[in-house]
Amino acid sequence: MPQTLVDRIWDAHRVATTPGGADLIAIDRVFLHERTGASALKRMAEMGRSVHDPARVFAVTDHIVDTRPGRTDATLMPGGQAFISETREACRAAGITLFDVDSPDQGIVHVISPELGIVLPGITLVAPDSHTCTQGAFGALAWGIGSSEAEHAMVTGTLRLPRPQTMRVSFDGALSPGVTAKDMALALIARHGAGGGAGFAVEFAGSAVRALDMEARMTLCNMATEFAAMTGIVAPDEAAFAWLAGRRYAPAAFDHPHWATLRSDDAATFDREIAIDASSIAPMVSWGTSPEQAIPVDGAVPQGPARAHDYIGLDAGHAIGGTPVDAAFIGSCTNSRLSDLRKAAALLRGKRIAPSIRKALVVPGSMAVKRAAEAEGLDKVFEAAGFEWRMSGCSLCFYAGGEGFAPGSRVISSTNRNFEGRQGPGIRTHIASPETVAASALAGAIADPRPLLARVAA
Amino acid sequence: MNPVTTITSPAVPLLRDNIDTDTIIPSREMKSTGRAGLADGLFAPWRYTDAASRTRDPSFVLNQRDAIGTRLILAGKNFGCGSSREHAVWALAEFGIEAIIAPSFAPIFKANCIRNGLLPIELPEEVVRSLAWEMVRIDLAAQTVSAGEESWPFEIDPEAKEMLLGGLDAIDVTLNHLKDTFDRWMRVDMTRRPWVYLSPRRTDDGAQR
Numbered sequence: 001m002p003q004t005l006v007d008r009i010w011d012a013h014r015v016a017t018t019p020g021g022a023d024l025i026a027i028d029r030v031f032l033h034e035r036t037g038a039s040a041l042k043r044m045a046e047m048g049r050s051v052h053d054p055a056r057v058f059a060v061t062d063h064i065v066d067t068r069p070g071r072t073d074a075t076l077m078p079g080g081q082a083f084i085s086e087t088r089e090a091c092r093a094a095g096i097t098l099f100d101v102d103s104p105d106q107g108i109v110h111v112i113s114p115e116l117g118i119v120l121p122g123i124t125l126v127a128p129d130s131h132t133c134t135q136g137a138f139g140a141l142a143w144g145i146g147s148s149e150a151e152h153a154m155v156t157g158t159l160r161l162p163r164p165q166t167m168r169v170s171f172d173g174a175l176s177p178g179v180t181a182k183d184m185a186l187a188l189i190a191r192h193g194a195g196g197g198a199g200f201a202v203e204f205a206g207s208a209v210r211a212l213d214m215e216a217r218m219t220l221c222n223m224a225t226e227f228a229a230m231t232g233i234v235a236p237d238e239a240a241f242a243w244l245a246g247r248r249y250a251p252a253a254f255d256h257p258h259w260a261t262l263r264s265d266d267a268a269t270f271d272r273e274i275a276i277d278a279s280s281i282a283p284m285v286s287w288g289t290s291p292e293q294a295i296p297v298d299g300a301v302p303q304g305p306a307r308a309h310d311y312i313g314l315d316a317g318h319a320i321g322g323t324p325v326d327a328a329f330i331g332s333c334t335n336s337r338l339s340d341l342r343k344a345a346a347l348l349r350g351k352r353i354a355p356s357i358r359k360a361l362v363v364p365g366s367m368a369v370k371r372a373a374e375a376e377g378l379d380k381v382f383e384a385a386g387f388e389w390r391m392s393g394c395s396l397c398f399y400a401g402g403e404g405f406a407p408g409s410r411v412i413s414s415t416n417r418n419f420e421g422r423q424g425p426g427i428r429t430h431i432a433s434p435e436t437v438a439a440s441a442l443a444g445a446i447a448d449p450r451p452l453l454a455r456v457a458a
Numbered sequence: 459m460n461p462v463t464t465i466t467s468p469a470v471p472l473l474r475d476n477i478d479t480d481t482i483i484p485s486r487e488m489k490s491t492g493r494a495g496l497a498d499g500l501f502a503p504w505r506y507t508d509a510a511s512r513t514r515d516p517s518f519v520l521n522q523r524d525a526i527g528t529r530l531i532l533a534g535k536n537f538g539c540g541s542s543r544e545h546a547v548w549a550l551a552e553f554g555i556e557a558i559i560a561p562s563f564a565p566i567f568k569a570n571c572i573r574n575g576l577l578p579i580e581l582p583e584e585v586v587r588s589l590a591w592e593m594v595r596i597d598l599a600a601q602t603v604s605a606g607e608e609s610w611p612f613e614i615d616p617e618a619k620e621m622l623l624g625g626l627d628a629i630d631v632t633l634n635h636l637k638d639t640f641d642r643w644m645r646v647d648m649t650r651r652p653w654v655y656l657s658p659r660r661t662d663d664g665a666q667r
Binding site: 015016018019020021022024026028035036038039042043047049053054055056077078079082083086087095120123128129130144145146147148149151152155156157158160161162193194195198199225226228229230249251256258290292305307398399400401417419420421422425 | 565
């Protein structure tokens with residue numbers, strides 16, 4: 001019987017079918033962070049329960065740690081320090097490996113899990129964080145859960161859940177220069193809705209996906225949750241195995257026959273199929289307050305819900321390019337990896353951001369990314385251009401009540417969410433690729449990166 | 459967890475699509491690692507004209523007189539999208555909400571509801587709209603939503619229904635009924651996929667303690 005990749009991994013992890021009709025699925029890895037993981041650990045201790053296999057549970061402090069140089073446990077978020085200290089104590093008590101504030105391995109959960117080889121092809125990995133789907137780039141079934149489910153996964157080694165439906169999203173054809181995985185994700189969500197993937201585990205396939213490097217695949221899978229999908233996944237290939245080889249928690253040899261089977265059969269049928277011509281995609285930018293409200297950077301704002309227009313302060317018919325921005329942010333689990341920083345730095349090299357930009361930040365996804373970027377001198381490029389160079393963390397991808405942008409600012413951001421208030425009260429967020437953020441920071445207004453890229457290449 | 463059987467409440471309409479968990483409970487309102495003390499921050503960006511002083515916005519639907527004491531919210535498509543924070547469900551539950559009726563829910567939010575005894579019901583958009591401010595009766599066992607003389611059936615995952623009706627703790631259910639099955643499965647799996655099982659007590663710099 002031909003099988004999809006998702007069904008194959010599902011079946012390999014199905015321990016039992018419960019009397020209620022759900023499946024009991026074995027969970028190979030749990031990854032916690034201080035914002036939602038501390039709640040799970042605290043509740044677990046209160047209930048007198050313990051972790052089934054602590055060696056396969058990891059934690060990190062990434063969400064509310066300070067990202068300014070010389071950081072300590074102190075955070076700018078009111079009360080934030082307790083999340084960090086409680087997470088540390090709870091991890092110690094539970095025997096869980098913690099990548100702490102001062103660890104050389106610290107970073108955003110979905111950046112460091114692959115870096116350390118914690119995610120592997122064909123495994124199940126969960127975290128109480130919606131962007132866990134990022135790690136589907138390696139052919140793992142990886143998805144976000146709540147704190148209660150994290151507790152269930154830690155205590156029992158399993159989760160109870162109904163089998164998801166399967167969807168294949170095929171991007172075929174070649175991406176145009178200046179068009180990235182971020183633009184592919186935004187184009188999909190703009191065309192099929194922010195709820196378009198609900199109930200589905202999505203396999204990303206097609207020649208344009210196979211042509212993406214591993215970091216770009218992570219960006220694409222990262223946004224599956226913005227599509228309301230349970231997860232996104234890409235069938236692992238030599239690029240995935242090579243990327244993971246030699247990582248700390250990965251097996252020494254990647255030649256096990258098991259990995260060769262991790263793909264959908266040619267004759268497999270999906271519950272839904274979507275096909276997108278990759279060559280039709282332009283650099284995208286969001287105009288409103290949902291990721292589905294995204295348009296080509298050279299397009300005009302369409303008519304949307306009145307509330308979105310009111311919040312973002314842009315009327316229908318307005319050309320999005322040329323809209324002045326007050327701040328720029330490069331970072332987040334979507335776009336904070338070395339390749340993202342290289343691409344943005346290439347556009348910024350030897351230039352200064354517009355004087356009207358009041359705050360511009362680069363926040364590397366991990367301390368390993370930070371070190372690698374510094375070894376190439378990227379930090380100097382960003383600083384010379386007028387960006388602040390930070391320690392790794394989630395930072396201003398969201399507003400936790402401490403550090404923020406100036407009230408009412410318009411921000412061009414490489415993050416994943418443009419919700420009302422996501423980056424602070426009244427803040428207007430436009431999500432885009434790091435290249436588009438860099439081009440916009442230079443222009444002081446939302447700008448198409450393609451003309452700049454052409455000049456850099458020439 | 460208290461069992462959920464029937465709920466009768468006026469239905470308060472919050473009929474916007476893609477209401478996200480940042481709006482339901484902003485990160486800055488999550489002030490401790492516990493599950494309590496969140497109701498005050500529920501929908502803070504919409505409920506208050508000034509969150510710091512807690513000045514209420516009289517135009518927001520939950521601040522209206524007819525909404526006081528409601529147990530039921532109506533919402534638009536993809537309710538609960540965004541961050542996986544379970545605090546969104548804890549805040550709603552602490553506020554007194556026992557059910558939400560929407561055309562669709564974000565998957566993590568929906569799973570979080572089940573774990574906390576909050577009933578997520580999916581009905582077609584036009585039905586959801588027609589229920590605004592009606593006195594609605596929900597019968598979970600019968601899987602029906604009624605208002606006046608009309609009644610609509612709804613679908614729910616059988617496992618979720620059993621959990622909600624019984625007020626069951628999922629961890630206890632798994633440990634009590636399936637732990638032996640899992641232990642047997644794992645013993646076989648350890649020979650099948652040995653690389654999955656990491657050696658214990660490895661520190662974060664890779665050294666063995």
